[in-house]
């Protein structure tokens with residue numbers, strides 16, 4: 303009888319620690335909200351690749367309605383409402399084509415950024431190469447905006463993901479990853495906030511040792 307009792311206690315303790323670890327793994331640092339009818343392949347590939355760029359978990363929310371107007375201030379407020387308490391920020395992806403289209407907005411005080419992905423689309427968007435190029439550009443820009451929301455500043459190194467590109471040519475040249483000093487900054491923020499996601503095969507750094 304005593305043996306069973308000990309076994310049950312062990313089971314409960316192990317189970318509780320597994321649940322705790324799982325909860326921690328589900329903690330997201332950013333919500334990325336896409337508006338309009340973006341192909342799921344597009345958002346799937348972002349949700350696979352963004353976490354490894356930012357060393358943290360990302361939450362994807364797809365809204366099937368278009369962004370109805372470019373009343374950015376209003377839009378920023380509605381995005382701010384999506385943010386969960388532990389999250390660092392929310393990034394809204396919109397597709398607003400046309401000559402008056404904007405590139406991006408960021409409101410650090412409200413922890414919100416908006417990226418217009420229309421100007422990033424290559425003219426021929428039907429070929430496989432064009433689709434890959436489009437995804438790569440969006441991934442780079444979302445990584446940069448998320449890092450800015452984290453408090454990492456723009457970087458003068460033109461190959462770093464934190465470099466603010468003025469042209470698409472510059473954007474296509476730069477890496478989707480951050481340079482080592484910028485990478486260290488974002489990793490430290492994630493570790494301090496208990497939101498760090500170790501790359502596959504790597505042990506998470508010791509929080510106490512920071």
Ligand SMILES: [Zn+2]
Nearest residue numbers: 457462481484
């Ligand atoms: Zn850098």
